[in-house]
Amino acid sequence: MPSDPAHAAVDPARRGLLIVAEGLDGSGKSTTLDGLARWLERRGRKVRTVAWEPSELVRRAAADPRSRTALTPRVAALMAAADAQRQVGAKVARRLAHCDVVLADRYAWTAIAREVARGLELDWSIELHRTLPAPDLILFHRGEAGSAVERALSTRPPSVRSAAVGAAYGAFVERLLAAFEALVDRGRDGSGTPWPTRVVALDARADPAANATIARAAIRSIVEPAGPAGAG
């Protein structure tokens, strides 16, 4: 983790790295990560991909009609954070300890954006996820609400693809986008995302090859930090 001096002391080209892709549905996260995995493996790194899985505790509670009243945004956020600590945090920490490169298809930002879109306070939600291993790099895929709504609805049964559902989901996606942008702003001014992690914004509409070049350059800047003049 960047904030861990012992971790930072290890050769940056060999130590564990956590690279996170964030953004709306259909914004190109998987494409970016697939390309990075191949590129990193060619460079001799052992790569593991982890996904931000939905919380099993929350899923079970949501499926039980007796529980739905109690499953408020705050309760769901805390249950999901407990699950994430075990299912994602512990797994990522183990891989980093083995000096693997961990590519995360969504991470805490997705949880924070969803929690904020459901009305929870941004500061509190950021704190909730601070204990997860800190990423070395966050690749934010800046996409449009419209295409995310279209993509999400296309996977739902026709019965729920009504204009009303689309409008409600559209409003939710707009709130997600606002939360992601607030996190990008915090990454820029150093006020915590929740970690002091470098954030690189990629344009979801851009050529994937161009985004891959930007992502690779960002990783190089971490594993091949600028040495003395003339070194490189």
Add this chain to the structure above:
Amino acid sequence: MTALVTGREEGRGSPAGLERHGQPGLFVVLEGTDRAGRSTHVRRLEQHLRYRGRGVTRTSLATSLLTAKAIRAAKRERRTDPVETVLLYAADLAERIEQVILPSLRAGLVVLADRYVYTPMARAATHGVDPGWLDRLFSFAPAPDLTLLLDVDAETALARQGRHGPDRYEAGMDLGLSSDALESFRLFQDRLHTWFEAQASHYNFTRIEARGTPDAVAALIEPVVDTFLAGR
């Protein structure tokens, strides 16, 4: 852009943490280490208040609909990540605040809580979790009107052990303080006791000397609560 609730403007996250609930009811918490007599005195205080015509709601740790089972499972499986544990307790508490504590306070009842945010905070802090993060995590919880700290030292707590002795959790066996459960219990409860003592003024605890018999301790508690009620 959609407005976000950041939480900053609400003053959340201050060291003493919690904000007033602002409801007509009265929120009384009994806190303290294991074997301090909390459950006994919550029951006795409930009866005392009912005989004075007060409507009372009682609530205790790990009794929520959604998370109590998960907490029991984590204990059964001997999961020891203190962050995961404290997040589960926070979820349990959030549900009880939303579904039991605040509605009862709105209805003008006295809410008696057998432990509140302080026990999970004490347990997590003694397992090395950052106290500042714990304050911010629990900033959603309303401040009690009165928190009674039932004060017993670790030796007294040890002497109150039943035939079956402490469970692993009460004995803090995961900390590796001692391979002997009773000795581990004594050492762990001593750490908790030290935490409660150190935080007494920060969280405005009213200390009750609780080494005496149940009758003697009740005779100390009831006048404190009666005086507090009379002043409102």
